[in-house]
Each structure stands twice: as structure tokens, then as C-alpha cells.
Amino acid sequence: MTRASAGGTALAAEPILGLRNVSLHFDDGRTKALDGVDFAVDEGEFVAIAGPSGSGKSSLLNLIGALDVPSAGEIFFRGAAYSGNADLAAFRGRHIGFVFQSFHLIPTLTALENVMLPALGRSWSAAAQRRRAESLLADMGLRDRLHSSPTTLSGGERQRVAIARALINEPSLILADEPTGSLDSANAEQVLEFLVGLRAEKGLTVVMVTHDEGISARADRVIRMRDGRIERAGQPA
Numbered sequence: 580m581t582r583a584s585a586g587g588t589a590l591a592a593e594p595i596l597g598l599r600n601v602s603l604h605f606d607d608g609r610t611k612a613l614d615g616v617d618f619a620v621d622e623g624e625f626v627a628i629a630g631p632s633g634s635g636k637s638s639l640l641n642l643i644g645a646l647d648v649p650s651a652g653e654i655f656f657r658g659a660a661y662s663g664n665a666d667l668a669a670f671r672g673r674h675i676g677f678v679f680q681s682f683h684l685i686p687t688l689t690a691l692e693n694v695m696l697p698a699l700g701r702s703w704s705a706a707a708q709r710r711r712a713e714s715l716l717a718d719m720g721l722r723d724r725l726h727s728s729p730t731t732l733s734g735g736e737r738q739r740v741a742i743a744r745a746l747i748n749e750p751s752l753i754l755a756d757e758p759t760g761s762l763d764s765a766n767a768e769q770v771l772e773f774l775v776g777l778r779a780e781k782g783l784t785v786v787m788v789t790h791d792e793g794i795s796a797r798a799d800r801v802i803r804m805r806d807g808r809i810e811r812a813g814q815p816a
């Protein structure tokens with residue numbers, strides 16, 4: 580992709596994300612969760628990842644999200660390889676927001692505390708973290724539920740808390756693994772609207788694993804996985 584500079588000259592834009600020949604093997608190589616995956620995602624894109632169960636979708640998202648490291652190949656963030664970084668947690672905390680199918684909220688903390696958790700230890704003050712968490716929850720329509728336990732919230736409300744948590748450190752890349760998979764259709768639609776809105780309102784890049792063809796249809800691009808590889812149109816994976 581290219582973009583025009585102020586002077587009108589086309590500049591090559593660095594993709595926000597690049598994968599080069601990425602593989603992930605388990606059981607001494609007997610299981611190839613990912614087998615030589617190559618693709619790039621541009622800043623501000625909304626990419627859906629689809630494919631049958633076991634095709635490697637979550638493995639792919641976990642590698643992109645620096646929750647795991649590839650067995651081979653490299654992953655780049657704005658042109659810099661990070662898959663071998665010593666401090667993957669710091670990289671993840673700075674750049675990536677994760678949303679999971681089963682929310683992964685801590686039941687003994689309030690909604691507000693869950694959202695503030697990833698900001699612990701960051702340089703901004705506790706008061707500023709709290710204000711930002713409150714504002715994110717209000718954006719998600721949860722102004723009245725700040726002090727509720729996740730156990731008292733509906734699935735849709737829980738997922739909206741999880742989205743607010745994903746945003747607390749101002750990431751540029753949101754990774755969502757079947758974020759609507761545990762929700763009824765009305766809540767799924769609302770959560771999807773919030774995630775799609777992040778791109779429109781904040782310019783965030785969204786990579787979302789989904790089984791839902793309705794969601795894929797709204798993405799800029801669908802990456803289809805099969806047996807740990809990306810399916811290319813017209814040829815076997």
C-alpha cells in the first residue's frame with residue numbers, strides 16, 4: 580500500500596504487522612500448528628482470520644500477540660522484528676490489546692479494577708489511570724457498572740469490560756480471538772460495533788479470529804487458514 584505525502588509524492592507505508600515464514604510446532608515437531616505463514620497487515624486495517632477448528636487461528640493470534648514465540652520465522656511490528664525480543668511482556672503491554680472469547684476477567688476485582696490492571700506499574704499516575712479506565716468504561720456504555728463484579732454482568736457487558744481493558748494502555752493493534760463466540764446475536768452485534776468503531780474513531784488496527792461469516796463480510800480482508808497455512812485462492816493450502 581502507498582500513501583501520499585504532503586507534497587503529493589507516494590511513500591511506501593510500513594505495514595504495522597509482518598509475518599515471514601512463521602511456523603509453530605508442538606510435540607517435537609509432530610504437530611505443526613502453523614507451517615510457514617506469510618502475510619502483512621496495514622495500519623488501520625480490519626482483518627478477519629477464518630478457518631476450521633484446529634487450523635491454527637489461535638496459534639497465529641498468540642504469536643502476533645507475543646503470548647508465544649515461533650518455532651521458526653520472524654514477526655515484525657512496523658518493520659522491527661520482535662519475535663525474539665527478550666521482554667515480550669513489555670512489548671505486548673505497550674502495543675497490543677487482547678480480547679478473548681471467554682473474557683478472562685478477574686472475578687474478585689470490580690469492572691474498573693479489571694480495566695486498570697494492565698496499567699499497573701506504568702508511568703502515569705494512579706489518578707490518571709483511574710480517569711482513563713472510567714472514561715473507557717463509559718464509552719462502552721458501562722458508566723453505571725464501574726464497581727460491579729464481572730460475575731454480576733451479562734456476557735455482552737463482560738466483553739465490553741474486556742475491550743476497555745484492552746484499550747487502557749493505548750495500543751495500536753487489537754487482537755480478538757472469537758470475541759463474539761460466547762454471546763447471543765444482539766450482544767455479539769454490539770461488541771462487534773465497538774470493535775469496528777475502534778478503527779473508525781481511533782485508527783486502530785484490528786485482527787479478529789471469527790467463525791462468523793457475517794463478521795468476516797465486514798472485514799477489509801479475510802485470511803483463511805487450513806492445516807496451519809493460509810489458503811490462497813485457486814490453489815491448495
Ligand SMILES: Nc1ncnc2c1ncn2[C@@H]1O[C@H](COP(=O)(O)OP(=O)(O)OP(=O)(O)O)[C@@H](O)[C@H]1O
Binds near residue numbers: 606610612633
Ligand atoms: N499447546 C499446545 N500443545 C500441542 N498442540 C497444540 C497446542 N496448542 C495448539 N495445538 C494444536 O495446534 C493446532 C492448531 O490449534 P489452534 O488452537 O491454533 O486452532 P484454532 O484454529 O484456533 O481452532 P479453534 O477454532 O478450535 O479455536 C491444533 O492441532 C492444536 O491441537
Ligand SMILES: [Mg+2]
Binds near residue numbers: 636637638
Ligand atoms: Mg482457537
